Amino acid sequence: MNILVINSGSSSIKYQLFKMPVKSPVCSGLVERIGIEGSFIKHSVYKGEEKVVLEKSGFILDHAEGLKQVLFLLSEGENAVIASPDDIAAVGHRVVHGGEHFSGPTLITPEVKEEIRKLFSLAPLHNPVNLKCIEVAEETFSQAKQVAIFDTAFHQTIPQQAFRYAIPDQYYNKEGIRVYGFHGTSHKYVSEQAIQYLDKKESKIISIHLGNGCSMTAIKDGKSVDTTMGFGPLSGLVMGTRSGDIDPSVIFHLIEHSGYSLSQLSTLFNKQSGLLGVGGSSDMRDIRKLVNEGNEAAILAIQLYAYRIKKFIGAYAAVLNGIDAILFTAGVGENDKDMRAAVCSELSYLGIEMDIQSNSDYSGGIKDISLDNSKVKILVIPTNEEYEIAQQCYNLWN
Numbered sequence: 001m002n003i004l005v006i007n008s009g010s011s012s013i014k015y016q017l018f019k020m021p022v023k024s025p026v027c028s029g030l031v032e033r034i035g036i037e038g039s040f041i042k043h044s045v046y047k048g049e050e051k052v053v054l055e056k057s058g059f060i061l062d063h064a065e066g067l068k069q070v071l072f073l074l075s076e077g078e079n080a081v082i083a084s085p086d087d088i089a090a091v092g093h094r095v096v097h098g099g100e101h102f103s104g105p106t107l108i109t110p111e112v113k114e115e116i117r118k119l120f121s122l123a124p125l126h127n128p129v130n131l132k133c134i135e136v137a138e139e140t141f142s143q144a145k146q147v148a149i150f151d152t153a154f155h156q157t158i159p160q161q162a163f164r165y166a167i168p169d170q171y172y173n174k175e176g177i178r179v180y181g182f183h184g185t186s187h188k189y190v191s192e193q194a195i196q197y198l199d200k201k202e203s204k205i206i207s208i209h210l211g212n213g214c215s216m217t218a219i220k221d222g223k224s225v226d227t228t229m230g231f232g233p234l235s236g237l238v239m240g241t242r243s244g245d246i247d248p249s250v251i252f253h254l255i256e257h258s259g260y261s262l263s264q265l266s267t268l269f270n271k272q273s274g275l276l277g278v279g280g281s282s283d284m285r286d287i288r289k290l291v292n293e294g295n296e297a298a299i300l301a302i303q304l305y306a307y308r309i310k311k312f313i314g315a316y317a318a319v320l321n322g323i324d325a326i327l328f329t330a331g332v333g334e335n336d337k338d339m340r341a342a343v344c345s346e347l348s349y350l351g352i353e354m355d356i357q358s359n360s361d362y363s364g365g366i367k368d369i370s371l372d373n374s375k376v377k378i379l380v381i382p383t384n385e386e387y388e389i390a391q392q393c394y395n396l397w398n
Protein backbone atom coordinates (compact mmCIF):
# COMPACT_ATOMS: atom_id res chain seq x y z
CA MET A 1 0.00 0.00 0.00
CA ASN A 2 1.62 3.27 -1.15
CA ILE A 3 1.16 6.02 1.43
CA LEU A 4 2.45 9.52 0.74
CA VAL A 5 2.95 11.59 3.87
CA ILE A 6 2.96 15.36 3.77
CA ASN A 7 4.25 17.13 6.86
CA SER A 8 3.82 20.82 6.36
CA GLY A 9 5.54 22.81 9.09
CA SER A 10 5.57 26.55 9.45
CA SER A 11 8.62 26.99 7.23
CA SER A 12 9.00 23.66 5.49
CA ILE A 13 7.34 20.70 3.83
CA LYS A 14 8.72 17.29 4.60
CA TYR A 15 7.43 14.30 2.71
CA GLN A 16 8.04 10.60 2.43
CA LEU A 17 6.52 7.89 0.29
CA PHE A 18 6.18 4.51 2.00
CA LYS A 19 5.32 1.13 0.59
CA MET A 20 3.70 0.09 3.86
CA PRO A 21 4.29 -1.82 6.06
CA VAL A 22 7.99 -1.30 5.20
CA LYS A 23 9.56 1.37 7.43
CA SER A 24 12.19 2.67 5.01
CA PRO A 25 10.71 5.04 2.44
CA VAL A 26 10.77 4.78 -1.36
CA CYS A 27 11.63 8.46 -1.51
CA SER A 28 11.78 11.36 0.88
CA GLY A 29 12.42 15.03 0.73
CA LEU A 30 12.37 18.43 2.17
CA VAL A 31 11.32 21.84 0.94
CA GLU A 32 13.05 24.33 3.22
CA ARG A 33 13.04 28.05 3.91
CA ILE A 34 9.65 28.52 2.28
CA GLY A 35 8.92 32.21 1.87
CA ILE A 36 12.43 33.29 2.92
CA GLU A 37 15.55 33.79 0.84
CA GLY A 38 17.51 30.63 0.02
CA SER A 39 14.55 28.23 -0.50
CA PHE A 40 15.54 24.80 -1.71
CA ILE A 41 14.25 21.29 -2.33
CA LYS A 42 16.21 18.16 -1.55
CA HIS A 43 14.59 15.04 -2.99
CA SER A 44 16.06 11.58 -2.31
CA VAL A 45 15.08 8.42 -4.13
CA TYR A 46 16.11 5.07 -2.64
CA LYS A 47 16.95 2.34 -5.15
CA GLY A 48 18.04 -0.65 -3.08
CA GLU A 49 21.42 0.28 -1.61
CA GLU A 50 21.70 3.29 -3.92
CA LYS A 51 20.39 6.75 -3.08
CA VAL A 52 19.85 9.36 -5.77
CA VAL A 53 19.67 12.93 -4.49
CA LEU A 54 18.20 15.75 -6.54
CA GLU A 55 18.62 19.31 -5.31
CA LYS A 56 16.90 22.38 -6.59
CA SER A 57 17.19 25.94 -5.40
CA GLY A 58 15.23 29.08 -6.25
CA PHE A 59 12.77 31.14 -4.25
CA ILE A 60 9.60 29.25 -3.28
CA LEU A 61 6.88 31.66 -2.31
CA ASP A 62 4.48 29.42 -0.44
CA HIS A 63 3.54 25.85 0.51
CA ALA A 64 1.27 25.31 -2.53
CA GLU A 65 4.14 26.12 -4.91
CA GLY A 66 6.53 23.91 -2.93
CA LEU A 67 4.14 20.97 -2.95
CA LYS A 68 3.49 21.26 -6.69
CA GLN A 69 7.23 21.03 -7.33
CA VAL A 70 7.41 17.92 -5.12
CA LEU A 71 4.55 16.25 -6.97
CA PHE A 72 6.39 16.84 -10.23
CA LEU A 73 9.54 15.19 -8.81
CA LEU A 74 7.54 12.10 -7.75
CA SER A 75 6.22 11.32 -11.18
CA GLU A 76 8.51 12.76 -13.85
CA GLY A 77 11.78 11.63 -15.39
CA GLU A 78 14.08 8.68 -14.83
CA ASN A 79 13.83 8.91 -11.04
CA ALA A 80 10.04 8.82 -10.95
CA VAL A 81 8.71 6.66 -8.11
CA ILE A 82 5.10 6.45 -9.29
CA ALA A 83 3.75 5.91 -12.78
CA SER A 84 0.54 7.78 -12.16
CA PRO A 85 -1.16 9.62 -9.27
CA ASP A 86 -3.50 6.63 -8.92
CA ASP A 87 -0.57 4.61 -7.55
CA ILE A 88 -1.00 6.44 -4.26
CA ALA A 89 -3.60 4.71 -2.04
CA ALA A 90 -3.59 7.24 0.76
CA VAL A 91 -2.13 10.62 1.58
CA GLY A 92 -1.42 11.22 5.26
CA HIS A 93 -1.42 14.87 6.24
CA ARG A 94 0.02 16.38 9.35
CA VAL A 95 -2.53 18.85 10.69
CA VAL A 96 -1.36 20.90 13.62
CA HIS A 97 -4.54 21.95 15.44
CA GLY A 98 -7.42 19.52 15.88
CA GLY A 99 -9.10 21.30 18.80
CA GLU A 100 -11.23 19.01 20.95
CA HIS A 101 -12.79 17.34 17.91
CA PHE A 102 -10.06 14.98 16.82
CA SER A 103 -8.16 12.46 18.89
CA GLY A 104 -7.14 9.93 16.23
CA PRO A 105 -6.42 9.53 12.51
CA THR A 106 -9.33 11.05 10.60
CA LEU A 107 -10.58 10.56 7.04
CA ILE A 108 -10.83 13.99 5.48
CA THR A 109 -14.32 15.10 4.46
CA PRO A 110 -15.69 18.58 3.70
CA GLU A 111 -16.82 18.75 7.37
CA VAL A 112 -13.31 17.90 8.63
CA LYS A 113 -11.84 20.61 6.38
CA GLU A 114 -14.34 23.06 7.83
CA GLU A 115 -13.20 22.18 11.37
CA ILE A 116 -9.55 22.66 10.33
CA ARG A 117 -10.52 26.03 8.86
CA LYS A 118 -12.30 27.08 12.06
CA LEU A 119 -9.02 26.64 13.92
CA PHE A 120 -7.04 28.93 11.56
CA SER A 121 -6.84 31.77 14.06
CA LEU A 122 -5.46 29.45 16.78
CA ALA A 123 -2.68 28.08 14.59
CA PRO A 124 -2.19 30.80 11.99
CA LEU A 125 1.22 29.56 10.81
CA HIS A 126 0.04 25.99 10.38
CA ASN A 127 -3.63 25.14 9.82
CA PRO A 128 -3.89 27.37 6.72
CA VAL A 129 -0.88 25.69 5.06
CA ASN A 130 -2.02 22.24 6.23
CA LEU A 131 -5.40 22.82 4.57
CA LYS A 132 -3.73 24.18 1.43
CA CYS A 133 -1.63 21.02 1.16
CA ILE A 134 -4.77 18.89 1.61
CA GLU A 135 -6.49 20.74 -1.23
CA VAL A 136 -3.51 20.41 -3.57
CA ALA A 137 -3.28 16.67 -2.73
CA GLU A 138 -7.02 16.16 -3.29
CA GLU A 139 -6.69 17.68 -6.75
CA THR A 140 -3.57 15.71 -7.64
CA PHE A 141 -4.40 12.35 -6.07
CA SER A 142 -8.13 12.34 -6.63
CA GLN A 143 -8.42 8.55 -6.15
CA ALA A 144 -6.48 8.44 -2.88
CA LYS A 145 -7.91 8.49 0.63
CA GLN A 146 -6.89 11.68 2.40
CA VAL A 147 -6.20 11.27 6.11
CA ALA A 148 -5.42 13.87 8.78
CA ILE A 149 -3.18 13.13 11.75
CA PHE A 150 -3.36 15.88 14.36
CA ASP A 151 -0.46 17.23 16.44
CA THR A 152 -2.92 17.65 19.31
CA ALA A 153 -3.96 13.97 19.51
CA PHE A 154 -1.09 12.64 21.70
CA HIS A 155 -1.84 15.26 24.35
CA GLN A 156 -5.39 14.12 25.03
CA THR A 157 -4.07 12.27 28.11
CA ILE A 158 -2.97 15.49 29.86
CA PRO A 159 -4.90 15.73 33.16
CA GLN A 160 -7.27 18.58 33.87
CA GLN A 161 -4.97 20.27 36.42
CA ALA A 162 -2.45 20.75 33.60
CA PHE A 163 -4.78 21.45 30.67
CA ARG A 164 -7.09 23.98 32.33
CA TYR A 165 -6.24 27.65 32.63
CA ALA A 166 -7.20 29.42 35.84
CA ILE A 167 -9.97 31.47 34.26
CA PRO A 168 -13.74 31.14 34.79
CA ASP A 169 -15.27 27.79 33.78
CA GLN A 170 -17.40 29.20 30.98
CA TYR A 171 -14.29 29.87 28.85
CA TYR A 172 -13.51 26.19 28.86
CA ASN A 173 -17.08 24.88 28.73
CA LYS A 174 -18.39 27.25 26.07
CA GLU A 175 -15.30 28.22 24.12
CA GLY A 176 -12.95 25.27 24.56
CA ILE A 177 -10.16 27.43 25.97
CA ARG A 178 -7.62 24.98 27.40
CA VAL A 179 -4.16 23.60 26.72
CA TYR A 180 -4.19 21.40 23.60
CA GLY A 181 -0.47 20.89 23.03
CA PHE A 182 1.31 20.31 19.71
CA HIS A 183 4.12 18.33 18.02
CA GLY A 184 2.27 15.32 19.45
CA THR A 185 3.19 13.00 16.60
CA SER A 186 6.87 13.77 17.16
CA HIS A 187 6.73 13.51 20.97
CA LYS A 188 4.86 10.19 20.61
CA TYR A 189 7.34 8.79 18.11
CA VAL A 190 10.54 9.74 19.94
CA SER A 191 9.22 8.73 23.37
CA GLU A 192 8.22 5.31 22.03
CA GLN A 193 11.69 4.95 20.53
CA ALA A 194 13.22 5.90 23.90
CA ILE A 195 11.03 3.46 25.84
CA GLN A 196 12.14 0.70 23.46
CA TYR A 197 15.80 1.78 23.66
CA LEU A 198 15.77 1.98 27.45
CA ASP A 199 13.60 -1.14 27.69
CA LYS A 200 11.62 0.64 30.37
CA LYS A 201 7.82 0.81 30.10
CA GLU A 202 7.40 2.62 33.41
CA SER A 203 9.32 5.72 32.58
CA LYS A 204 9.60 9.44 33.23
CA ILE A 205 10.68 11.18 30.07
CA ILE A 206 11.07 14.79 28.99
CA SER A 207 10.92 15.13 25.23
CA ILE A 208 12.42 18.33 23.77
CA HIS A 209 11.39 19.07 20.19
CA LEU A 210 13.42 21.96 18.79
CA GLY A 211 12.48 22.76 15.21
CA ASN A 212 11.20 26.01 13.84
CA GLY A 213 8.44 25.58 16.40
CA CYS A 214 9.69 24.27 19.74
CA SER A 215 7.96 22.40 22.53
CA MET A 216 8.64 20.10 25.44
CA THR A 217 6.46 17.34 26.82
CA ALA A 218 6.50 15.53 30.16
CA ILE A 219 5.72 11.87 29.43
CA LYS A 220 4.86 9.36 32.14
CA ASP A 221 4.68 5.67 31.19
CA GLY A 222 4.29 6.62 27.53
CA LYS A 223 1.52 9.18 28.09
CA SER A 224 1.71 12.95 27.74
CA VAL A 225 1.01 14.59 31.12
CA ASP A 226 2.03 18.17 30.37
CA THR A 227 3.40 20.19 27.49
CA THR A 228 4.71 23.69 26.89
CA MET A 229 2.47 24.76 24.00
CA GLY A 230 -1.08 25.56 24.95
CA PHE A 231 -4.28 26.79 23.34
CA GLY A 232 -2.26 27.50 20.20
CA PRO A 233 1.35 26.68 19.23
CA LEU A 234 2.66 29.95 20.66
CA SER A 235 3.36 29.45 24.36
CA GLY A 236 6.33 27.89 26.14
CA LEU A 237 9.75 27.85 24.53
CA VAL A 238 11.45 30.53 22.44
CA MET A 239 11.08 29.49 18.76
CA GLY A 240 12.20 30.54 15.28
CA THR A 241 9.72 33.41 14.97
CA ARG A 242 7.46 32.91 18.01
CA SER A 243 8.01 34.46 21.41
CA GLY A 244 6.92 31.53 23.55
CA ASP A 245 5.66 32.48 27.02
CA ILE A 246 4.85 36.12 27.48
CA ASP A 247 2.94 37.92 30.20
CA PRO A 248 -0.48 38.94 28.76
CA SER A 249 0.08 42.34 30.39
CA VAL A 250 2.46 43.07 27.50
CA ILE A 251 -0.49 42.67 25.13
CA PHE A 252 -2.71 45.02 27.17
CA HIS A 253 0.14 47.52 27.24
CA LEU A 254 0.68 47.43 23.47
CA ILE A 255 -3.04 47.87 22.82
CA GLU A 256 -3.46 50.66 25.32
CA HIS A 257 -0.26 52.62 24.81
CA SER A 258 0.80 51.85 21.26
CA GLY A 259 -2.58 51.29 19.57
CA TYR A 260 -1.76 47.79 18.32
CA SER A 261 -4.49 45.96 16.40
CA LEU A 262 -5.26 42.27 16.72
CA SER A 263 -3.48 41.40 13.50
CA GLN A 264 -0.40 43.47 14.44
CA LEU A 265 -0.21 41.60 17.75
CA SER A 266 -0.58 38.24 16.03
CA THR A 267 2.15 39.14 13.54
CA LEU A 268 4.44 40.37 16.30
CA PHE A 269 4.22 37.28 18.50
CA ASN A 270 3.90 34.65 15.75
CA LYS A 271 6.15 35.98 12.99
CA GLN A 272 8.52 38.64 14.29
CA SER A 273 9.64 37.32 17.66
CA GLY A 274 11.76 34.42 18.92
CA LEU A 275 15.21 33.96 17.35
CA LEU A 276 14.24 36.30 14.52
CA GLY A 277 13.08 39.10 16.79
CA VAL A 278 15.97 38.94 19.21
CA GLY A 279 18.84 37.60 17.09
CA GLY A 280 18.05 38.66 13.52
CA SER A 281 17.18 35.33 11.86
CA SER A 282 14.63 32.57 12.46
CA ASP A 283 17.11 29.95 11.29
CA MET A 284 19.44 28.56 13.95
CA ARG A 285 22.19 28.02 11.36
CA ASP A 286 22.20 31.77 10.60
CA ILE A 287 22.14 32.54 14.32
CA ARG A 288 25.17 30.29 14.86
CA LYS A 289 27.09 32.13 12.12
CA LEU A 290 26.26 35.46 13.77
CA VAL A 291 27.28 34.11 17.18
CA ASN A 292 30.64 33.05 15.73
CA GLU A 293 31.12 36.60 14.47
CA GLY A 294 30.49 37.86 18.01
CA ASN A 295 27.08 39.36 17.26
CA GLU A 296 25.62 40.29 20.65
CA ALA A 297 21.97 40.12 19.63
CA ALA A 298 22.46 36.58 18.34
CA ILE A 299 24.29 35.60 21.54
CA LEU A 300 21.38 36.90 23.61
CA ALA A 301 18.90 35.02 21.39
CA ILE A 302 20.54 31.66 22.06
CA GLN A 303 20.83 32.44 25.76
CA LEU A 304 17.09 33.10 25.99
CA TYR A 305 16.39 29.99 23.94
CA ALA A 306 18.52 27.68 26.11
CA TYR A 307 17.45 29.24 29.42
CA ARG A 308 13.75 28.68 28.72
CA ILE A 309 14.36 24.99 27.94
CA LYS A 310 16.37 24.57 31.15
CA LYS A 311 13.59 26.18 33.16
CA PHE A 312 11.03 23.70 31.82
CA ILE A 313 13.35 20.76 32.53
CA GLY A 314 13.21 21.85 36.17
CA ALA A 315 9.43 22.23 36.02
CA TYR A 316 8.90 18.82 34.44
CA ALA A 317 11.31 17.12 36.84
CA ALA A 318 8.86 18.31 39.50
CA VAL A 319 5.78 17.30 37.50
CA LEU A 320 7.15 13.78 36.94
CA ASN A 321 8.78 13.49 40.38
CA GLY A 322 12.07 12.54 38.71
CA ILE A 323 13.47 11.97 35.24
CA ASP A 324 14.74 8.80 33.57
CA ALA A 325 15.63 10.40 30.26
CA ILE A 326 15.55 13.65 28.35
CA LEU A 327 15.28 13.46 24.58
CA PHE A 328 16.52 15.97 22.01
CA THR A 329 14.87 15.92 18.62
CA ALA A 330 14.01 17.90 15.43
CA GLY A 331 16.17 20.31 13.39
CA VAL A 332 17.96 22.07 16.24
CA GLY A 333 17.75 19.22 18.77
CA GLU A 334 19.37 16.77 16.35
CA ASN A 335 21.93 19.08 14.76
CA ASP A 336 23.02 21.72 17.20
CA LYS A 337 25.46 20.19 19.69
CA ASP A 338 26.18 23.57 21.29
CA MET A 339 22.51 24.06 22.10
CA ARG A 340 22.28 20.58 23.64
CA ALA A 341 25.38 21.34 25.71
CA ALA A 342 24.06 24.73 26.84
CA VAL A 343 20.74 23.22 27.90
CA CYS A 344 22.37 20.40 29.88
CA SER A 345 25.04 22.50 31.56
CA GLU A 346 24.80 22.90 35.33
CA LEU A 347 21.99 20.42 35.78
CA SER A 348 23.99 17.91 37.80
CA TYR A 349 21.75 18.54 40.82
CA LEU A 350 18.99 16.86 38.78
CA GLY A 351 21.33 14.03 37.78
CA ILE A 352 21.76 15.28 34.20
CA GLU A 353 25.40 14.94 33.13
CA MET A 354 26.40 15.12 29.51
CA ASP A 355 29.37 13.39 27.92
CA ILE A 356 30.67 16.40 26.00
CA GLN A 357 32.76 14.30 23.58
CA SER A 358 29.90 11.95 22.84
CA ASN A 359 27.62 14.95 22.27
CA SER A 360 30.13 16.50 19.84
CA ASP A 361 30.58 13.22 17.98
CA TYR A 362 26.86 12.67 17.40
CA SER A 363 26.25 11.88 13.76
CA GLY A 364 22.80 10.31 13.54
CA GLY A 365 20.56 7.58 14.89
CA ILE A 366 19.55 7.06 18.51
CA LYS A 367 22.44 7.86 20.81
CA ASP A 368 22.95 8.17 24.56
CA ILE A 369 25.17 11.22 25.10
CA SER A 370 25.16 11.13 28.90
CA LEU A 371 28.12 10.16 31.08
CA ASP A 372 28.09 6.57 32.32
CA ASN A 373 27.29 7.72 35.86
CA SER A 374 24.61 10.23 34.84
CA LYS A 375 21.36 9.32 36.63
CA VAL A 376 19.38 10.73 33.72
CA LYS A 377 20.00 9.44 30.21
CA ILE A 378 20.37 12.15 27.59
CA LEU A 379 19.28 10.78 24.24
CA VAL A 380 19.35 12.28 20.77
CA ILE A 381 16.57 10.67 18.74
CA PRO A 382 15.83 11.73 15.17
CA THR A 383 12.13 12.34 14.89
CA ASN A 384 10.18 10.65 12.11
CA GLU A 385 6.76 12.25 12.09
CA GLU A 386 6.25 10.98 8.54
CA TYR A 387 6.67 7.32 9.44
CA GLU A 388 4.45 7.72 12.49
CA ILE A 389 1.77 9.29 10.27
CA ALA A 390 2.11 6.54 7.64
CA GLN A 391 1.77 3.90 10.34
CA GLN A 392 -1.35 5.49 11.78
CA CYS A 393 -2.89 5.75 8.28
CA TYR A 394 -2.00 2.14 7.53
CA ASN A 395 -3.61 1.00 10.80
CA LEU A 396 -6.91 2.46 9.60
CA TRP A 397 -7.24 -0.29 6.99
CA ASN A 398 -5.01 -3.08 8.30
Ligand SMILES: Nc1ncnc2c1ncn2[C@@H]1O[C@H](COP(=O)(O)OP(=O)(O)O)[C@@H](O)[C@H]1O
Pocket residue numbers: 009010011012210211212213240282283284285286288330331332335336
Ligand atom coordinates in the same frame (compact mmCIF):
# COMPACT_ATOMS: atom_id res chain seq x y z
N1 LIG B 1 23.16 21.84 11.34
C1 LIG B 1 22.30 22.60 12.01
N2 LIG B 1 22.70 23.34 13.07
C2 LIG B 1 21.85 24.11 13.77
N3 LIG B 1 20.54 24.20 13.48
C3 LIG B 1 20.07 23.48 12.43
C4 LIG B 1 20.91 22.64 11.65
N4 LIG B 1 20.16 22.05 10.69
C5 LIG B 1 18.90 22.52 10.86
N5 LIG B 1 18.84 23.36 11.91
C6 LIG B 1 17.70 24.16 12.40
O1 LIG B 1 16.52 23.41 12.56
C7 LIG B 1 15.41 24.32 12.45
C8 LIG B 1 14.34 23.67 11.60
O2 LIG B 1 13.96 22.49 12.22
P1 LIG B 1 12.81 21.57 11.62
O3 LIG B 1 12.59 20.46 12.59
O4 LIG B 1 13.17 21.18 10.24
O5 LIG B 1 11.62 22.63 11.63
P2 LIG B 1 10.14 22.62 11.08
O6 LIG B 1 9.71 21.18 10.93
O7 LIG B 1 9.39 23.32 12.17
O8 LIG B 1 10.14 23.37 9.81
C9 LIG B 1 15.94 25.60 11.86
O9 LIG B 1 16.09 26.57 12.89
C10 LIG B 1 17.32 25.19 11.38
O10 LIG B 1 18.23 26.24 11.42
Ligand SMILES: CC(=O)OP(=O)(O)O
Pocket residue numbers: 008009010011096126151182183211212213214233
Ligand atom coordinates in the same frame (compact mmCIF):
# COMPACT_ATOMS: atom_id res chain seq x y z
C1 LIG C 1 3.30 23.06 15.99
C2 LIG C 1 4.53 23.65 15.39
O1 LIG C 1 5.06 24.60 15.93
O2 LIG C 1 5.03 23.08 14.29
P1 LIG C 1 6.38 23.47 13.49
O3 LIG C 1 7.49 23.23 14.45
O4 LIG C 1 6.41 22.51 12.35
O5 LIG C 1 6.27 24.89 13.12
Ligand SMILES: [Mg+2]
Pocket residue numbers: 009211212330
Ligand atom coordinates in the same frame (compact mmCIF):
# COMPACT_ATOMS: atom_id res chain seq x y z
MG1 LIG D 1 8.53 20.12 12.22
